Amino acid sequence: MSESFFVSAPGKVILFGEHSVVHGKAAIAAAVSLRSYLLVSSTPATGVPKVTLNFADVHLQHSWDIASLPWSSVTSKDPLIVPHNLEPVLTAALEPHFADFVSSPFKHAAAYAFLYLFLHLASPSSASLDITYTLRSTLPIGAGLGSSASISVAIAAGLLLQNTHITPPTPTKDRGTELKLIDAWSFIGEKCIHGTPSGVDNAVASSGGAVVFQRSLSSPTTPPAITNITTFPALPLLLTNTRVARRTAELVAGVGKLTGALPDVAGPIHEAIHGISEKATTLLLSPPSQQEFVEELSQLVRINHALLDALGVSHPALENVRRLSSEFDVGETKLTGAGGGGCAITLLKHDVQEDKLRALEERLRGEGFEMYEVTLGGSGVGVLRESGVEEAQFLGAEGRDGVEDLVGRGRAWEFWTQ
Incomplete structure (x- = not known):
């Protein structure tokens, strides 16, 4: 070299x-x-x-x-x-x-x-x-x-x-x-x-x-x-750091406690999340057209977040990001990682409008969040x-x-x- x-x-x-x-x-x-x-x-x-x-x-x-x-x-x-x-x-x-x-x-x-x-x-x-x-x-x-x-x-x-x-x-x-x-x-x-x-x-x-x-x-x-x-096809993503400190060990322990106390309730949630990962794997191994791929993956993003929220690991700041991304019609959002703060990812629509994306970023910035426009994959x-x-x-x-x-x-x- x-x-x-x-x-x-x-x-x-x-x-x-x-x-x-x-x-x-x-x-x-x-x-x-x-x-x-x-x-x-x-x-x-x-x-x-x-x-x-x-x-x-x-x-x-x-x-x-x-x-x-x-x-x-x-x-x-x-x-x-x-x-x-x-x-x-x-x-x-x-x-x-x-x-x-x-x-x-x-x-x-x-x-x-x-x-x-x-x-x-x-x-x-x-x-x-x-x-x-x-x-x-x-x-x-x-x-x-x-x-x-x-x-x-x-x-x-x-x-x-x-x-x-x-x-x-x-x-x-x-x-x-x-x-x-x-x-x-x-x-x-x-x-x-x-x-x-x-x-x-x-x-x-x-x-x-x-x-x-x-x-x-x-x-x-x-x-x-x-x-x-x-x-994995490269996909546009908005990554939002809520700057809310995460307590990973506590969040993992909380889900474990819920799963142990209510196995008949939490168990099916884990199975549903597993099903999402399996469906996403099938899509990723044989991607359809870009538009269809983004639409199907977006549905999985929305459902996965809802299931994680049911497990108790979302946070008001993450829900705020999710609510605003829906309000500005730019794509579907979920927490990523442990939750309880930290980061959210928004999978952008294939035809997302630039003015709406800029308006969302300005609004999120006003909430004290930090945004990154990145490529997934x-x-x-x-x-x-x-x-x-x-x-x-x-x-x-x-x-x-x-x-x-x-x-x-x-x-x-x-x-x-x-």
Whole structure:
């Protein structure tokens, strides 16, 4: 690879099946066009060689002496063989290297994931270079949109590519093996951040499109069954962040309590949500015409939200978004993720009127909400090999649109595919 390049990976939304997936039912997650971007750059070291992580969006900038990192504590030496679990000896050896971030859980987790992957995918021979990883994300952090998985996938891909464990995608060669390697290492990064992630978020961020996933209740330690849907047609979506803090654990526990207390009532709701996911899967695997596809999917969006509301996980702010999107006749809306606040998605009508959409956005903005016009589905992890963009330019880009205009839209991105 050249001395500098970009990698990028998308965020995700839960399209159908949230909460019921905890009870063994199918759910569908899909990529959105909000992405994380990582600039990987290296120069000959002028002093003690260092590796630097610069995550401007969370005010994290730190450098480590490459030679002083605990290379001898790495048990898994082959980057092409991904371990199933984190290595306790390495985790303990790394603790002093991100002790400065103990008071900031997110910075601590980001530094941990980065260093853990760096030690497995780089090598002590990197100690002849100063290496910088500069990260910007257009995803809101902590909004349930898979920001950590997007970042983990970008870091894994950047490290694998820089250290020649994988090669850039080409149209003439099947890159499925390399995509699986990116996904597997990003899952390790997710374990550093979350402890016991499902693997769904990084699967979507790696492959793009959509995935169907389902847990095994009979074997809770077994990873969920994940099926990639790469035929997902790109669809326009309005994503609304209500900015109401979510209490995911409490909401999941509440649905569990309701399901246990009223199994004859809540059980059929979960079955109905499972049916929605199955119907949506059929549509996604063999999409009809765009108009018919959007209309059928919109019906499922409306019904799924109503069922989630019946389970008690909606919120007045989410209902307000839903009411206004209906009032302005732009499409059907549902909560996405845990509910109780957080984000709502509006699947826009195939013939949505621009003036109505702008009027809705103005009204939602007046309610204190944050909106993103995004594409549902779309590409997974990719590389931009020649950009001409320096770190200072990248850091100076203002907001989401500034980052997208600089390194996203219209650029010659290449994407790994199945």
